[in-house]
């Protein structure tokens with residue numbers, strides 16, 4: 001979407017929701033749902049609609065890892081870093097994932113295919129280590145299985 005259209009869309013969302021109590025977070029979710037991310041260029045219109053400073057809006061976006069300023073890859077891969085998964089080898093799985101994809105958490109591969117994110121418990125502790133790919137949960141994921149999931 002062209003930048004001016006993104007700004008226009010974010011401005012319409014922000015204006016429509018500005019009167020709600022605690023409107024900033026719902027607006028940011030709505031903008032990200034609509035645009036796939038919250039581009040830096042949309043921060044001024046969101047701030048204006050809520051009578052906040054750009055720094056305040058930017059501060060909230062950067063506080064929550066869920067919000068992204070760049071579009072995610074085609075596939076979003078979450079690796080669980082919570083206790084049970086750690087006990088079952090998720091640290092080694094993370095290291096493998098980062099090395100095989102050539103990226104760190106919160107980054108996207110150069111070809112735009114995969115974004116890697118950490119998550120803290122997917123409610124699948126009995127089948128650790130757990131990975132979620134595009135909303136689908138996978139259990140007892142080995143390095144080889146991880147590669148299959150990412151390539152699928």
Ligand code: FES
Pocket residue numbers: 080081082083084085086120121122123124125128129130
């Ligand atoms: S600790 Fe990983 S799913 Fe619960």
